[in-house]
Amino acid sequence: MSPAQLSPSAGRLLRPASVATIALGTALSLTALTGCSSGSGGGSSDASGEVKGKITFQTWNLRAEYKDYFNGLIADFEKKYPGTKVRWIDKPADRYAETLSADAASENLPDVVNVSPDKAYPLAKAGALMNLSKDETAAKAEKQYMPEAWKGNEMPGLDGVYGFPWYLNTGPLFYNKRLFEKAGLDGDKPPRTYEELFSYGEKLAKKKVASLGTAPAIEDFGRYGVELMNKDATEFTYNNAKGVELLKKYKKLYEQGGLDGQAMSAGPEKAGEKFEQEKIAMNAGGALDLTSFKENQPQLYKNIGLTDAPNNNGHPNMYVMSLGISQTSENKSTAVAFARFVTNKKNQESFAHKVAVFPSTKGSLDEPYWTEGGRSPEDRVRVSSAKLLKKAVNYTPVVMTEEMKTVLKKEVSKCFLGQKSPKQALDDAVAESNKLLEQV
């Protein structure tokens, strides 16, 4: 509503008939959910052709920090395969799913696109991603990667694999040594299990320091050892005794003041902000955060400790990043060649040397860089994470949509607020999620 368009005398001119016009106009502007199409019209049939021509490559929030690495990588590829041209685009972390769904709906998904398994699942289901197992050239790449990582892109209910494994991450836990010491805790002994996390949390809370900035998410249930879903991934099961036990402990922590005041409405971005402002003592972060702390918060960086997220069952969470190939790509041969090039042993390892992530290629984690390392905290964490990674599991169920994650969050909040018992909250969350799952 720009004021220039609105004459002050319009009030007098409004007849009831024009009421309908206003209402209609209003509704029109708010019902802008446009139509969408799917299906796989067009696109080259397979990846067996000549590696030549133009492709588009989309990464997920990597340009800001690693521009030079990717420009070098692309130049190497173009040199290796003369006549190819890679256009690189990078999309911000926020709303990445919206970007993907808009692109996929208009059949404009970039030829090579950075996805995680939970994002790949709806795309694969809608036929927007190429089934790598069904393509001779692409399937040959399988032996290039760790078997678990390759299997990480299998989708329940669908045949085949839908992405080339790229970098792996255990999701480190950052902690603030200054705040730890304030509460009489040893800055060099971060919590390793959930029991330690909760007992640390109590001590921190006594000094009015909140431990965490978010309510427990599905990965926390996984690391605690809760069975999240049944074997066929058709029903959620995290309302079992173990799940209730974890929620009870979180509730106690919340009542002690161990969670930030905004924890119930905060997402990971908000929690990251709170950690940067030293308002919370611990935060599960991405590997990319450390570089950003170093540059933006040198004061905080000095006090940061890095460890693996607390874990009760010896199987840490594994975040898998992959490169999918668009089903509508006009140039699948080049797209597959480029995706394989980016995820080959040499390039994955050199990327992992720059960023605190881990390569998914076979044998890489046995390299000295990930088995020996130096004495700095980063080195020690890297070696211990790499060891854990061999036993890691991707806990985030790929069938769990954002809506189902919101359901869990909502019910957890209700439990914290005392509106529901932990058991009731999880029962309701599971029931509602299962109902949503049936509709898919």
Next chain:
Amino acid sequence: MNSTASASGPPAPSAGAAGPPSAPSTPSPDSPASSGSPGSRSSRAARRGGARVRTHRAHSPWLFLLPGLLITLAFNIYPFVATVWKAFTDARTLTPGSFVGLDNFQEMLADEQFWIGLRNSFLYVAAVVPCTVVLPLLLALLVHKNLPGIAFFRSAFYTPVVASVVVVGLIWVWMLDDRGLVNAVIKTLGFDTVPFLSDRWLILLSAMLVTVWKGLGYYMIIYMAALGNVPRELHEAASVDGAGPVRRFLSVTVPGVRNTMVLVGALSSVAAFRVFSEVFLMAGPDGGPAGEDTTLVMLIQRTGTGLSGRVGYASAISLVMFVITMVLLLAVFAAERRDKK
């Protein structure tokens, strides 16, 4: 938002009225056929002069309208029709879906979040509209006299309107944070921290404050123009009769701008019912603790977007919102008409 404003703007003079006054009063033989086209009168006038000069053809006006029509069709009419259709399907962002009848509406009745959204949207209207109808009028009274330097204050009051709602919202989020500016002041005064951004009612209240604060300047401008139309003689007559400033405000100013108040009421109630940005920023994408601060538009955004967004269900909620908005407006104008009688 533009469609609201343009729909309520003054109607353009009709093309027929623009014809020359010398148009013949006796109908020419071909008039029934040609009277439908806006250009008929001028072409007839030209023919009477003897020369057959056609200044424009029957379809010319449509050519001028074409760009606007196409844009309206593509960006307003088509999405609207598509939304109505999709409300009866189980479409998702990546799958077209099939017809499911009234399933979506049945699900809505049982959806706790829908009722929370409906409640919050109505609370928003109930709390925000009275403020945006009354406060800007007082503000306009304050600045409508031409005093030296008054332009500065007018601009100052208008500034929040120009600022982006996201930027303004974020600034308020920082100020209202547990360790933000506002709480720092409260603490210095010796009171406890107020959980503006973690208590569900306070979140809603904070968002309402931002909406009112941001809307003040906009509605103030509308009122200022209306105040200029209130005859000064009435004020003078009232003063002569011994009416004080309060009495004159209630008996002269308010009736004089009543139509504008109805307009402001209508506009702000629609805007308040559709609130999104302020609450989204204050409460977070999940709508605050346990989703208790979700508004209807937030719910539409949350269910209808993303890779597995339920477009069908979100469309059904949109449709319900459309009907409610319509009823809301009709109610405002019905009240206005009854008043007149």
